[in-house]
Amino acid sequence: MSRPNGPGTGEGGNLGSTVRIGLLKAMMLSRTLERACCELNPRWFPAEGEEGVIAGAFFGLRSDDTMAPHYRGPFLAYALRGANLSRLVGQALGKANGYARGRALGFTGPAAMGIVPWVAGDLGTTIGVATGCALGFSYEGSDRVTVCSFGDGTTNRGDFHEALNLASVWKLPIVYVCQHNQYSISLHASEVLPIEHLSIRAGSYGMPGLTVDGNDVFAVHTAVRDAVARARNGDGPTLIEARSYRLGGHWASDPGGYRLPEVQEAWRDKDPIPRAISEMVDAGDLTQHEIDAMWDEVRHAVDEAIAIAKACPDARIEDIGSDEVFAEVPDGTSAHLGARSGSWRA
Amino acid sequence: MSRPNGPGTGEGGNLGSTVRIGLLKAMMLSRTLERACCELNPRWFPAEGEEGVIAGAFFGLRSDDTMAPHYRGPFLAYALRGANLSRLVGQALGKANGYARGRALGFTGPAAMGIVPWVAGDLGTTIGVATGCALGFSYEGSDRVTVCSFGDGTTNRGDFHEALNLASVWKLPIVYVCQHNQYSISLHASEVLPIEHLSIRAGSYGMPGLTVDGNDVFAVHTAVRDAVARARNGDGPTLIEARSYRLGGHWASDPGGYRLPEVQEAWRDKDPIPRAISEMVDAGDLTQHEIDAMWDEVRHAVDEAIAIAKACPDARIEDIGSDEVFAEVPDGTSAHLGARSGSWRA
Amino acid sequence: MARLSFAEALVEGMRHELRTDERVFLMGQDIGKMGGVMGGSRGLIEEFGPRRIRETPISESAMVGAAIGSAMVGKRPIVEISFGEFLPTCMSQIVLQAANLHYMTAGAVDVSMVLRTRIGDGPYRGHPQCYESWFAHVPGLKVLMPSTPTDARNLMIAAIRDPNPVIFFEHMWLYHGVREEVDDVPVAATIGKAAIRRVGRDVTVVATGWMVHKALEAAETLALEGIEVEVVDLVSLAPLDIDTVASSVRRTSRIVVAHEAWKIGGIGAEVTAAIAEACFFDLEAPPVRVGAPHHPLPMAKPLRDAFVPDVDDLLRAIRQAMAS
Amino acid sequence: MARLSFAEALVEGMRHELRTDERVFLMGQDIGKMGGVMGGSRGLIEEFGPRRIRETPISESAMVGAAIGSAMVGKRPIVEISFGEFLPTCMSQIVLQAANLHYMTAGAVDVSMVLRTRIGDGPYRGHPQCYESWFAHVPGLKVLMPSTPTDARNLMIAAIRDPNPVIFFEHMWLYHGVREEVDDVPVAATIGKAAIRRVGRDVTVVATGWMVHKALEAAETLALEGIEVEVVDLVSLAPLDIDTVASSVRRTSRIVVAHEAWKIGGIGAEVTAAIAEACFFDLEAPPVRVGAPHHPLPMAKPLRDAFVPDVDDLLRAIRQAMAS
Numbered sequence A, B: 001m002s003r004p005n006g007p008g009t010g011e012g013g014n015l016g017s018t019v020r021i022g023l024l025k026a027m028m029l030s031r032t033l034e035r036a037c038c039e040l041n042p043r044w045f046p047a048e049g050e051e052g053v054i055a056g057a058f059f060g061l062r063s064d065d066t067m068a069p070h071y072r073g074p075f076l077a078y079a080l081r082g083a084n085l086s087r088l089v090g091q092a093l094g095k096a097n098g099y100a101r102g103r104a105l106g107f108t109g110p111a112a113m114g115i116v117p118w119v120a121g122d123l124g125t126t127i128g129v130a131t132g133c134a135l136g137f138s139y140e141g142s143d144r145v146t147v148c149s150f151g152d153g154t155t156n157r158g159d160f161h162e163a164l165n166l167a168s169v170w171k172l173p174i175v176y177v178c179q180h181n182q183y184s185i186s187l188h189a190s191e192v193l194p195i196e197h198l199s200i201r202a203g204s205y206g207m208p209g210l211t212v213d214g215n216d217v218f219a220v221h222t223a224v225r226d227a228v229a230r231a232r233n234g235d236g237p238t239l240i241e242a243r244s245y246r247l248g249g250h251w252a253s254d255p256g257g258y259r260l261p262e263v264q265e266a267w268r269d270k271d272p273i274p275r276a277i278s279e280m281v282d283a284g285d286l287t288q289h290e291i292d293a294m295w296d297e298v299r300h301a302v303d304e305a306i307a308i309a310k311a312c313p314d315a316r317i318e319d320i321g322s323d324e325v326f327a328e329v330p331d332g333t334s335a336h337l338g339a340r341s342g343s344w345r346a
Numbered sequence C, D: 001m002a003r004l005s006f007a008e009a010l011v012e013g014m015r016h017e018l019r020t021d022e023r024v025f026l027m028g029q030d031i032g033k034m035g036g037v038m039g040g041s042r043g044l045i046e047e048f049g050p051r052r053i054r055e056t057p058i059s060e061s062a063m064v065g066a067a068i069g070s071a072m073v074g075k076r077p078i079v080e081i082s083f084g085e086f087l088p089t090c091m092s093q094i095v096l097q098a099a100n101l102h103y104m105t106a107g108a109v110d111v112s113m114v115l116r117t118r119i120g121d122g123p124y125r126g127h128p129q130c131y132e133s134w135f136a137h138v139p140g141l142k143v144l145m146p147s148t149p150t151d152a153r154n155l156m157i158a159a160i161r162d163p164n165p166v167i168f169f170e171h172m173w174l175y176h177g178v179r180e181e182v183d184d185v186p187v188a189a190t191i192g193k194a195a196i197r198r199v200g201r202d203v204t205v206v207a208t209g210w211m212v213h214k215a216l217e218a219a220e221t222l223a224l225e226g227i228e229v230e231v232v233d234l235v236s237l238a239p240l241d242i243d244t245v246a247s248s249v250r251r252t253s254r255i256v257v258a259h260e261a262w263k264i265g266g267i268g269a270e271v272t273a274a275i276a277e278a279c280f281f282d283l284e285a286p287p288v289r290v291g292a293p294h295h296p297l298p299m300a301k302p303l304r305d306a307f308v309p310d311v312d313d314l315l316r317a318i319r320q321a322m323a324s
Ligand SMILES: Cc1ncc(C[n+]2csc(CCOP(=O)(O)OP(=O)(O)O)c2C)c(N)n1
Pocket: A072, A121, A122, A123, A124, A150, A151, A152, A153, A154, A155, A181, A182, A183, A184, A185, A246, C029, C058, C060, C082, C086, C089
């Protein structure tokens, strides 16, 4: 694995056993939760194979930090922040119990928990918003940070460029994690990216950039943890390219005829979860028995969440309407006429 | 002068005497023409000091290549393409004899001559259009190329990023020249750019990037000539950062109170025109007498252009209207109702 | 006569021009080996290969810039922005470059490009924003929204041949939702003409895209009650064929304008205002507009269904127009 | 009472909030040591320093994104897009992020930001595009266009305090072109209210920005002929105070709607359509719209002058409204 610019992989040994167990469990939860969503919703975006990146990026943040996860696999980030699993599954199903009451895309996050939510589908724009959260932290002089992830294909959007430049000029406390799964829908990275390593793009902004093995959750987490520490310390942003592979289709029902089954199989062998498990068993962190118990626990939690979500009513038309188009203007600041029509139907 | 990525400066000796004389004369023309525009129009954008970049970038192209010059000092590029000086001066004055009949910004180019014209003021977007010209050439399999220049500040626009990436993915025949004058209006590069050398941004697109001394017209031209040859040869785009300094204000009447007079004076001493002259006199290319004659010739041409332009009527309201909002649809392709109102006044 | 879906008809139109004009090519994301977004370019990569069916990075602004520049040097690009929701990412190229170039250069260059994009609610629940009225506001753009397979094919041909920038809106519900016998001989349709889809003497309903079909359904229902609805399909939002609408209104004296975009500031505002100006003394009742309610577009299916104006909304609006 | 220009009043409004609310800061290009674009932030850097008056790169989309994100974590950013012509470069942030966030999160976050920008013809001959109707079409945005120094200051204060995204259009001709005695005590104006600038019984003229002043001039002229014009300044384009317009029209029975933006698809289309719906039986004459002709905005001064609707255009329109 090349390291164009900064420290690299293989520092998993650095992490204490509690953190390692936490990372493994996070990956297990992500795998289980996202598989369930894929089964329940054929248009869900499978994150299978990329759990090392997601868990490594969002594990261990402070509750006052903000998270802006990529749309592929974000439920883990929300869960780490304390989101209720049945409300998340409800979102994937379009149920009334979702955090956005069915208004936003299913993969949106609970914004009140310091999550940059998905309120639209235009890739790249959330990178700018996440950067703005970091500006807010810098402005207030706090040591809060933002972690923002996005796909490899999204780094070709102008918004990526503008946001990273601004973050560097202002030395904002943000860590950018590229969840590099080698694909943008049907297009392989080699068709749309003229470079092998996205971490080199950090050089355009004078920020550290590094490439890590995204299927090594410990390596990802070590890199992000160090970058978070830099950011907290006022030393500015970092770009981390975490290389992995999208084992599933672009969406759950995508037959993926645009790629070779043998390549897919080869990547299946690099699955980050068995890899972490075998490392941890070898290191004596966990026994096979404990691992089985962790799977059981995670499966039980997800099954319960599914049962609750399924029992919920579908999103209700009473929940759309002109309320909350605008936040209410507090008294004494400005009187306010409000939107013209009070009802949701024109 | 640093050279992050590729060959560098000081190859002026490479150039034949005819080319060297041509470059000098081009700089003289640019200086004279643009000074006149500044005198005639307080909102003109002075290019004084940056002639090395402009002449070096646009001299010696084929007539079937396209040029997309930066808005600061583009008249030289147009003149090299054969534009009529009095029509250019007319544009700066808002006269009816301008190429766009007063419709476009004064610094717009004669599009029919293979120039990407300025039809709006949003910086960065023309980089995408210029890249499209190169796509057209690549698509048709010709060896035509595009040279596109822009300011240092403009490289922070998302459009810069998207265009250079696309050009590299498709190996388009285009040379990007950053006319780095260290300022974006009142902001020094150090306030808005987190890196010293913009040529490093080429690395994000896997294209060659190099930094040249923009006040050394021969160095600029050598670098562009080589990059043009690469592009013609099907080897793809290049980014050249040509470092110079804006001796005047952002616009002619800008007092420029945001910078130090002593720095300005130091740069005045590096003026690319006396520098080229003294090199050429030393090398025996030209005598002082010949140089005086060149200045006379250029001044005469510009004086004449001014006189003609001044005598022209102002842009005429007959020249606006709904004609040419749309190009006419040729017979047999599709009947066409045209715009609703035939007159220019609603 | 082949029975074509809307999507197939679109592909037929592009295929015809790709075959007959070497200058024509298509750029977009996932338009090749995946078969196109929602099948919107199915089969083209096999016939024309990657030089003419060009996959692009996620760089919408550069994509449109590339189309403009290549058009300026004589090509006839079709650039596909996968969904209308992504138009805000490339507005400068569209409204400041493409729209201005011919006029601002006093006619020195043409920008013969087509920008195709998918909008509207449909089987695919994502990215359906309907921003078409923005483009109708900006001079220099032609803005089309076909509602039938025949128009999809023949307007696509006309758009490609047109020497001007054409924004081509493809409604997602129509894609696989309507089929029609389409004449075997492709012809270039006339850009800038509205179409009367049903003749009626009592009330004029002006609609776009999927709403045209809903209006025809509403008309069937009302015919049973003896109300004869004339349905005008705008087809072209710019140039706007207000003459066809006006002459219909002069016959019916009543107008309802319906679209899926937000009512406030939608193209219906322009049609209503233009008719109020032109046909004030012909109207016997206030005009009625139907459009989406003024809040952001929700995503869950029941909310989406409630958000998008439907046949009931049209029936209510038409009855209101008939009431006074 | 101080006599303030429009630009000075804007700065006063920002200064007041910067002084009283530590969460408020301003971002933009050339807003500091240069004294602001056209003096639009003069003196602020001296008083508040570079932490609160933040110079930015030429990255409009990131600037708006930065405003949104910082608002989400509790700040009150004002982001300055130097000119309206650059709004197309940051549309996604405005219409898909800022506008949607509060609604789509079911109220979980507020986006308390002001986006200020300069539009319209004026002493500065560049970048004057008037795209305001695009924003009025999109739910979730408040859209303001003051026409007087008092409103400039007091609406700026209200916009900064408002917990929602407010797009604040500053007309360039007004900047140094109008002065007014402004009450010493700054107050937050009410957002969403139109203002009757002149009372008249014969015809209602609805206008925005500089056109309000032209309408007042036209009204003076027509008063000499015995025609009493009521001038309504929209002030707020979203929410649109159609009630104030409608009650004026109910008194006068005639309406002219005027703005500097292109007539087709401008905010005047919405006002005209809404009034045609609401006041159909009150109107005695067809509504008349005044707006820019439907071609791109030319740059040379005489062409610009001819392009921008003027007092003569208004006089003609008002006489037309009075004729039938
Ligand atoms: C601006 C924009 N353009 C195009 C799309 C359509 N689209 C949705 S997902 C996707 C692929 C994204 O690739 P990447 O960023 O690598 O993320 P991945 O799906 O691989 O996780 C595309 C092109 C979009 N959502 N937004």
